[in-house]
Amino acid sequence: MMSTRTKVATLAASVVGLGMLAAGYAVVSARPAPTPAVAADRAVTLHxxxxxxxxxxxxxxxxxxxxxxxxxxxxxxxxLRVYAAGGTGVCLAPTSPWSYQVVVLDAELRPTRRLDVPGLPNRARVSASGRMVSWTTFVGGDSYSGGGFSTRTGFLDARTGATVASLEEFAIRRDGRPYRNADVNFWGVTFAADDNAFYATMSSAGKRWLVRGDAAARTVETVRENVECPSLSPDGTRVAFKEAVDADPTRGWRLSVLDLRTMRVTATAEHASVDDQAAWLDGATLAYTLRGEDGQPDVWSVPADGSGAPRLLLAGAESPSPLT
Incomplete structure (x- = not known):
């Protein structure tokens, strides 16, 4: 049975407006959001x-x-979304009320590449080396919890500029066999250390899979069902993800961790519905965003091994990315 906190999150996710869903997070019980002190702009770098x-x-x-x-x-x-690693950042930025760009940043926040993208910004990632940059936008519909949405996920090589506009261009193997379907969607890329292998979510025919991709070969293959918004651990052995309750996204998501060697899933101690692509603060701790009933976001953390309890990290903030 879902807790009251989770039920509130699930209900809010089904009725929240387009503007909030552009942020891509479910609503949960209210959290404190004190106004943070602000230092000089020059202190912001991605080093x-x-x-x-x-x-x-x-x-x-x-x-x-x-x-x-x-x-x-x-x-x-x-x-609207940000992530950084290896001295490279990606910013999903508005250029008008309804148009957006992927902006690749160097360590001093200077733009090095810009790419116009369709839809509402939703996910962003950078590989550990800083070379590979990915993004996901909603181009139809506005929530992962329903069946009427469409996403566009792409990535680029920040070193060469080579760009994949949509993962839908890649060949798919589902359960070991070639697969094609017009309703295929991808979202939430996370890169392996070699800057070629990656994981993402694929949906089709009412189901969702974790897929492993090969950027050079332009292929993806399914790994496991009911794994969304994967985030690869620093050692490459685990994937943090949001697991739909009873495989039904309308019931909300449980933040969980998949061991890629054993395929064992461990649910974290966070019982609120987490509609986010969590980030690894280190090899043992996850960071993620939750919104309060007032719509304000906060960054929380929880141990990846199922122990402990959620802890407020950064009030009034979202889209966490450790720079360590």
């Missing part, structure tokens, strides 16, 4: 260090991991 990058009031911000309740640096760069 590796013990800091957490996030979006605060649609702007890039960083906070020291040792003092997340302390002053945070906020840039004037506007982003």
């Amino acid at each position: 590796p260090g013990p800091r957490l990058l996030a979006v605060t009031d649609r702007h890039l911000a960083t906070a020291a991991l040792a003092d997340l309740a302390g002053p945070r640096a906020v840039s004037d760069r506007e982003c």
Whole structure:
């Protein structure tokens, strides 16, 4: 039976407006959201260090991991989604009320590449080396919890500029056999350490799978059902993901971890419905966004092994990305 906290999240996810679903997170019980102290803009960089990058009031911000309740640096760069690794960042940025770009940033937040994308920004990732950049947008519908949505997921090589506009161009093997269907959607890419292998979610015919992809071969193959928004652990052995309750997204999602060697799934101690692509703070801890009843986002963390309890990390923020 779902907790009251989870039921609130699921109900809100089914009725929330388009603007909130562009942020891509379910609504849960209210959290405190104190106004953060703000440091000088010049302090915001993507250089590796013990800091957490996030979006605060649609702007890039960083906070020291040792003092997340302390002053945070906020840039004037506007982003709806952000992620960074290896000194490279990706910002899904508005160019007008209903048009958006993928903006690749260097460590000093200088744009190095721009790409117009259709739809509403939803997910973003950068490989650990900083070379590969991915994004997902909603191009039809506005929620993963229903069947009437459509996504567009692509990625680019920040070194060469080579771009895959949509993963739907890739050849698919489902359960070991070639597969084609007009209703295929992909979302939530996460890269392996070699900058070629990746994982993502594929949906088709009312089902959702974790798929493993090969960027050079332009192929994907299914791995396991009911795995959405994967996030590969730093050691490449586990995938954090959102698992639909009873395989039904309308009932919400449980933040869980899949061991890729044994295929064993461990549910985390977070019982609220987490509609996010979690980030690994380190090899043992996940960070993710939840929204309160007032619509304000907060970044939370929870151990990946199912122990402990959720902990508020960064109030009034979303789209967490560790810069360590």
